[in-house]
Amino acid sequence: MKITMIAGSNREEATSTYLLQYIGRQLEARHQCSVTLIQLRELPLPFFSPNAYESDANAxxxxxxxxxxxxxxLASPEYHGSVSGMLKNALDYMNGSHVSGKPVLSVSSAGGPVGVSSLLNLQTIVRNLHGVNCPEWISIGYGSHSFDSNGQPTDGGVRERVEQAVGAFVELTRLLTAGAAAAAYGRNA
Structure with a gap:
């Protein structure tokens, strides 16, 4: 399975990006997934317009x-109760033909206890792109932002939560991928 992860922070040492990197290692090691991590801070995108897609290689x-x-x-810090502008801009380049029927796991990092508002915003965007929201999500807040020198969360509860949510996401991805393959086979038979 091929998983694309998008880190929506412009901060050099963003907790949400560290969390995605940790998730990516789990996907590769435990679930044998091929993982592509896109860090938007390293892939500058112009403000979305229909013309920008045609003329911008990064888009x-x-x-x-x-x-x-x-x-x-999709991972974002929570800014003022929502996703980062950087991630929202990137998602504006998508449409239903890119996301439709694909499972999406939402991840956030908040300065407060948890980033539920940003997760709800992400799930609304995913629904409008006709993606399938994973029933699990991951949010870390203050007190659980620490990562050790190996990039592993120092909080055991965070590690357990990530394992649970990633397991649910992988299972959903397998089911939807198998269903799409069966449907394609049926159309071609």
Whole structure:
């Protein structure tokens, strides 16, 4: 399975990006997934407009990685009760043909206890792109932002939560991928 992860923070040492990197290692080691991590801070995108997609190589790369993925993981810091502007801008480049029917795991990092508002915003965007929201999500808040020198969360509860949510996401991805393959086979038979 091919998973594309998008880190929506512009901060160099963003907790949400560290969390995605940890998730990516879990996907590769435990679930034998092929993982592409797109860090938007390293892939500058112009403000969305329909013309920008045609003329910007970074926008075309982003959309191609999303279109080719079996599943998506979106991560954002929570700013003022919502997702980062950087992630929202990137998602504006997507449409239903890129995301439709794909499972999406939402991940957030908040300065407060948890980033539920950003997760709800992400899930609304995913629904409007006709993606399938994973019933699990991951949010870490203050007190659980620490990572050790190996990039592993120092909080055992966070590690357990990630394992649970990633397991549910992988299972959903397998089911939806198998269903899409069966449907394609039926159309071609």
């Amino acid at each position: 075309r790369y982003l959309v191609q990685q999303v279109a080719e993925a079996d599943g998506l993981i």
